[in-house]
Amino acid sequence: MKKVKALWVLVFAMVLSMLTTGCGDKGLTHIKLAEVTHSVFYAPQYVALEKGFFKEVGLDIELIGTQGADKTMAAVLSGEVQIGFMGPEASIYVNNQGNKDYAINFAQVTKRDGSFLVSRQEEPNFDFKTLAGKEIIGGRKGGVPEMTLEYVLKNKGLVLGEEVASGQVNVRTDVQFAAMGGAFVGGEGDYVALFEPIATSLEKEGKGYVVASIGAESGEIPYTAYSALKSYMEKNPNTIQKFTDALYKGQQFVKNSSAEEIAKVIAPQFKELSLEDLTAVVQRYKDIDAWCETPVLKEESFNRLMDVMEMAGELNKRADYETLVTTVFAEKAIK
Template sequence: MRKIKSILIVTLSFILLTFGMTGCNEQGLKKVTIAEVTHSIFYAPQYVAIEAGYFKDEGIDVQLILTQGADKTMAALLSNEAQVGFMGPEASIYVYNQGSKDYAINFAQVTKRDGTFLVGRTEIDSFNFDMLKGKQIIGGRKGGMPEMTLEYVLKNQGLTLGENLAEGNTQVRTDIQFAAMGGAFVGGEGDFVTLFEPTATQLEEQGQGYILASMGQLSGEIPYTAYSALSSYMAKNPDMIQKFTNAIYKGQQYVETHTAEEIADLIAPQFKEMKKEQLVKVVQRYKDNDTWCTDPILKEESLNRLMDVMELAGELNQRPAYQELVNTTFAEEAVK
């Protein structure tokens, strides 16, 4: 929480001096930069929309920039480095609660569950959460969705969080950068780690870790990742937001109605380092977990559940109104 505050304060001090601009490419497509929190198969509907040409059909030329963390994604949005942010809605809540006048508004939800998996050092046929007592888990940045959801699951499983492992506590480490979590675990840090795909499967196939549990299955439905834009950009570019949402909805529908193999074939250019069988395996795992929304409408009860998780993690002292943080107009029109 402190980290995201410091980054946003620095970013806001320069926002009047930095002007991110969208133009048109040689084909007449309007350029839109998306800052994505991570590059993962977890976001398959987005890559389907890119590779199937749904964005181009709407007159949009999408450019992706990888930020590795919701705090950095929000910073890119606030500084106008990107026009659209793709991250957990918790980041927009933090900014709103800090009193920012031009804050991020969520307009399209993509994932409805946590996309991380608990990975251990040994294969355990009958894993149960009591095995985490007295153990250390690399959980990600404090106040980020992966870390908060992990705490939510652990507490619901009856575990006590703390640093004194000798007393049977479970320690969640928040001092390792998001992008470095897998490497730190392989290097000997922690007893367990939570990882997105494809990293989790890659470690398993290399014999360096074993998937033990799905955080998404255990946490239940939650608006884990959504698209947002600054209120000022949204007011000036409603047509762009609508076309963008239309493309995402088409990507969601494709993922809903096609097989894991068909999806894997389509998004393969986004994951050139993976073999086809790996890609199919990961897509199927996410499909089995009921990971993806079938439409982009972020409902009020879902946002309330997210804020429940944030409160349990001690990261929320004020619950903003749903209407302040979410605009469903574009999603509802796309579904029509």
Template structure:
């Protein structure tokens, strides 16, 4: 359970050097800048095409324009991402704002503050074992679904959607309950599903497309399209780092916003090409298909402002899932100063 894991952040931080990362430094056309760039390490909660505006901001040179050289670490989980952030292994974390809520409620003095939102809805899809063109949520009655880590937004959003569609969540599948399993780690869910575990699973792109090509699963529904808008992934930094590096955080936010603007006007093919250096095991056609899918569900934010009503929606989902003891003040864990300045200076 994540809330319990947060209390172990200090001990987790000791072992951060063993995190397997995808350290990448890619700029458009292989250009190098003679001037010294500020190095910023981003700990990603996952490595996914879902974060297309970020990869575009790197390959299109927007971070470089702002004097920043980006290094990426795939932390594989919000708990590990937060540990990397608090330990200083990473300067910026990309994860769901629920992680900063948990840390704040645990009383961590140097808690994380969210300063730029990247995605505005769940990026996961429900995967079935066979094609189901007429899929309805009632098809999940009496079935097992691999849902992810307890306390994580992917699981909570999935359960929220199931409840909104009249399903009862529980282990009694014979009585028609949907058994949403949390005993399989996020990183191995698709492998477990391919090996015969459960009737359905959830997956982000590009995993969903890869499963369809392999014939191990088929996308039947978008959780994000059916859940509505929610601040799904956002950038955050610790209170102390933000206080001491305001100019750097501002330039970082500027680059993110440039990436968001670029993605809005770019074609799916252009978006796919901008991401290709980070997903060199995928064909351009597959990346185009994935970009189309995320554009279709309107997954990416048009601007980096994390709004109060959006955070309240997230906390509503967390409360319904039984994962939120108390709601922190919006102003304690979110700042819009950097996003507001980015929008004013770039528009």
């Protein structure tokens, strides 16, 4: 009888384990979140994670790095993750392909480009005109970082092309996002557009110098936002609402806190940086007003993103704001 009893105990434990798989820690709803890259640029998200705002609303977040908006959107479309964090341009591309179950943007985090132009030498009096005849490692073609860089260069009166000898600016799109810093250090390109904390790391090593903020020059655009498939949002509106509520608390903390206070909270996410360097990076993003104070993605901002895409020659059909953006969850979170 003891053996039979022990067997039933084992079976019960296995069944219980199966039932709780995917529910996360202590009964929390487990959410797989794909992020386009891991950067201080997304401080509000890491604040919400480290201060337990997601767990407070019953969510257990598993972060998955994908290194690129195209890969992030692929993870969303395949159902590998429930929520994707990337540039809204990815949802526009998918919608224009005619996908019936497309991704809808429900919460915005950053309102400017988060990359910085890095030179091989210090240029305290940097002028964009000096980029004529130079080569810039710019990122993946069709991605918001590369398109925004082109947008800024063209607005500065520069001519893009591969004939650098004639004064054209060659923006290279053949280097993968994660490899851009390494390619630059290895001797490729005259300049490179990098996110933090990589830009600061190169400065510390004396291998590069930040000369300009692309975001400060481009103006406000919905640079990164959260999206989920239409079908998932329809079936799980409460989960999307809880996620947005937690994010908003993170945004408010960032808004009302100093760079040092923010750095101390998100430090576990960036163990490779000293608190001093992390504080400097956070302050750099605060100085360019990179972060949204609320999750609301406005139509004017969405339209400017499509202007950037059109100027880059990457958009053949403008998307409908009402179709690809919902502010219902963001507005409720604010209230």
